[in-house]
Amino acid sequence: MTTLKEQLKTTGKYSTILENNGIKSIKELLQYFPRSYEDRSFIQPLSELVLNEKGIATTKGKIIEKKFSPRRGRKVYEYTFTDEQGQLGQISIFNSGYLASKIKEGERYIIIGKPFFKGGKAFFNQPEIIPTTDTSEGQSIIPNMGRIYPIYSELYGIRPAWFVEKIWTVLDKIEDLFDEHLPIEFLKEYNLLGVKETLKNIHFPENYDLQKAALQRIFFDRLLRVQLHSLLQKEEYEKKSLKRFDESDPRREIIKTFIDKLPFTLTNAQKKVVKNCIESIHDKKPMMALLQGDVGSGKTIVAAIIAYYMYTLKNKQSIFVAPLEVLANQHHKTLAKLFLPLGIRNELLTGSTPKSEKERIKNDIREGRIPIIIGTHALLQEDVGFHDLGFVVIDEQHKFGVRQRAVFKKFGNPDILQMSATPIPRSMALAFFGEFDVHIIDELPKGRQPISTKIISENEYIKLKPRILSKINEGQKVFVVTPLVEESEKLEEVKAATSEYREIQEIFPELKGKIGLIHGKMNSKDKEETMTKFKNGNYCLLVSTTVIEVGVDIPEATIMIIKNSERFGLSQLHQLRGRIGRSDIKSYCFLETKKKTGDSYKRLQAMEETNDGFKLAELDLKNRGPGEILGTMQSGQTDIPIEILSDLKFIEKVQEGAKWLLEHYPKLKGLDKLKIYLEEKIGDILA
Known part of the structure; x- marks a missing residue:
């Protein structure tokens, strides 16, 4: 079996750098995409040079003279060239004997750089120089140099031009290495390029329309895997049909009594969220909801009302999970003020809880003597058994990983409410929380003054x-x-x-x-x-x-x-x-x-x-990208650019596509190549 070094005809140093950065095969190299492109489709004579938006021009010339001119401790290699109209230009290379040795008199080169003019002559300092032919075979290294040119990120000393040359030499491997993982009728329905055509036009696009179409397919796939993951999770979670509350149960009125006894008045936004969540609870499927509310908007009290409702109607337990002990302690104190006067016990269980007390609390949870439990992720990791868990509240949801949230399936698929004080723009909420019903508290409690x-x-x-x-x-x-x-x-x-x-x-x-x-x-x-x-x-x-x-x-x-x-x-x-x-x-x-x-x-x-957090989140998405908003939840997903995450129509199209696939291929049955693609990218989400 040939090594990557042998296949690419490169040095051991370069192959080691590639392998240390996850590029261990030609297939993985072909998935190292350009970071940008330069329009080199116009190779111009010196008299007609037109600069692109970066001030760079592309010309072609024949080297007619070379000389070495050391200056103040610097090695300067100067080359005079003539373009196809006979006009003279000059190239200066500084301190690079290796590069200078590659430039031969009498050979023709593509010259790309920022020119300046003096005495009617064009000068290029340290330009990119590309031979028009491979001297060993007489063939163009990059045919039709006048093209849209890929710019790759430098990788620990491996220059962008190296990637251009090596990826060009293995471009024909795409045919053997990549299989289409989406159905042909799906590609037609959503007007997408095939995966092979996509890869070719990502690296060496024939024109800007194809380059744009290739990028769209790449980003469509990246969002599609997130959407399919979400929808498959939701299907799995909702698989178990639950015996829900009786709509006519007179004890539903008990919620109004509880709200009336609160020492403050709920905002209209809070009342609306409570109503919507209770309606979801009465559905046959478990609730999966994301509650967004600005800091101080009263999300915790909404969750507390629903927890009270679950306990008084069906004696169901509720847990409040916070990412930090200080926040769990705070929730415990807040909920104790609400529930203890009503004789409803609540307990705090964290990593700092003394061992003897922890065992006592866990035993009481198993026996059903504690209706409200507050804690950190220790609740997910330890051997905590619940008597009848009905409602889970996850605070600051972006601090929890997907796997931690998925743990609750083993507790009988309770209703889940995830809370976030980090405002998430609508397009991002749809992209990353497509399986959730999204509720928003867009109103501050009465009496609060703007900061x-x-x-x-x-x-x-x-x-x-x-x-x-x-x-x-x-x-x-x-x-x-x-x-x-x-x-x-x-x-x-x-x-x-x-x-x-x-x-x-x-x-x-x-x-x-x-x-x-x-x-x-x-x-x-x-x-x-x-x-x-x-x-x-x-x-x-x-x-x-x-x-x-x-x-x-x-x-x-x-x-x-x-x-x-x-x-x-x-x-x-x-x-x-x-x-x-x-x-x-x-x-x-x-x-x-x-x-x-x-x-x-x-x-x-x-x-x-x-003071509007949602307006600020939209601005942050445009200026700094999704990581600022999503926090640690973003892992593996911020390879989607801001303009795509801001494009609500595109995200809706991807979500529609994910639903189309699951409708036509339930559980993706018959789409083995798509399953393999998803498993490669996400892991065992389909297991």
Whole structure:
């Protein structure tokens, strides 16, 4: 069996780099796609050079003279060439004896670079130089050089031009290595290129229409595998028809009594979500719902109402799963205030729960003595058995992996409500949560005031000292947020939380002993202790990294200063800002930055202009891509570009296609090649 090195006729160094980066075969090399393209379809004489959008021109010439001209310690190789009209040009190559040795007098070359003109002569410094013929065989290395040219990303020293040459030499292998995994009638129905034609036109497109069609097929496939995964999961989850609640059960009225006794009034948006979820619960299939709501919009109370409903009607257990212990503790306290006065027991189960207490709680859960259980992912990993689990709430769903969420199937397919305080644009919600019913709380609780946000210059917050001390004397609290945990050589200007903490202590000697520090490198116990001290008033000012981003509820926090705010994306800034303004007291967010121009400053201006998380999420999708919004859930999916994730019509087309396939080929029966493709890309989702 020939090795990749032998097949490509390359060096051991290059083959090792490829293999270390997951390219171990010709097939995998052919799936290393260009990052962009250059239009080299116009090879022009020097007198008619036209620059493309990057200022690059393409010409062709014959080398008529070469000379070596060292200058100030630099090796300079100069070549005079003449184009087809006899006009002279000059090429200069710096410090590259190897490249210079490849350029021969009397040979013709394609010259691609940024020209400048002097004395009627065109000069190219360090251009790309491509021979028009392979001197060993007299054949064009890349035929019809006047074409759309692929630009590959450099890979640890392997130049883009190397990929062009090697992929061209193995392009004919596509026919043998790739099989079409979609039905022919499906390709016709959705106007898609076949996989072989797609690969050829991804690497060396014949024209821009085919290049666009090839990209569309690639992105269609990438979204299709996500959609099929979602729909297959949903089919599997809904396979078990459940005995649902009786629509006429008079105890349904009990929910109204519970809501009326709440110490606050639900918003119309909350009431609508409760109504829709209860309707889903009465369906014959398990509910799979995604609840989106801006920070502080009251998602937890909606989940609590549904949990109460499940218990009072059918004695079903509910679990609330949070990604962090601090958030699980917070949920426990919130739910205890609601349920304990009604005699409904709820317990907290996390990794920090003492062993003896943990065993007692787990035994009571199995016996059905605990209706409401709150915890972290430990609930999924440990041997927790439920008496009759009916409802699962997953908070900050993007912090959980697909496999963790799938665990609940073994508990009898309960109703699932996933909550997210990270606003997800509609197109992305459809792309990545196609199997879920999406509910939105787009209204803040009554009495909440909009947070005022202002951009300030570096260290301008020192001028805020009188205001900060005044607010602290009134019992209010302050966050100071910094991007990093410790100093970094690459980010010297970014102040770390530790150095910021020392600086704040110097600026506010009046607050000695009242300033706390929290960051991601602290252990869970220390973080919990610090947050408790801040919540209870032992600390009135907290210096923090983004560890406070998720779910912490401090109603007295009314001021936030975000240092080096230009380093954060909009979604993250909005999440941070949501840690204040959680009461009826007016709150203020100050965005400190050195910059007054550029895209990062525009992000900060957007924060000044709106508190609408969905508007900011749309902007973040366009400016920074899906990773900022999806967080850790994005693994394997951010190879879909922003313009595709923003294209609602395209995503709807893919979703329609996924449904078409499952309708015409239930469980993809008869589509073995598609199953293999999905298993290669996603793993064992079809198992």
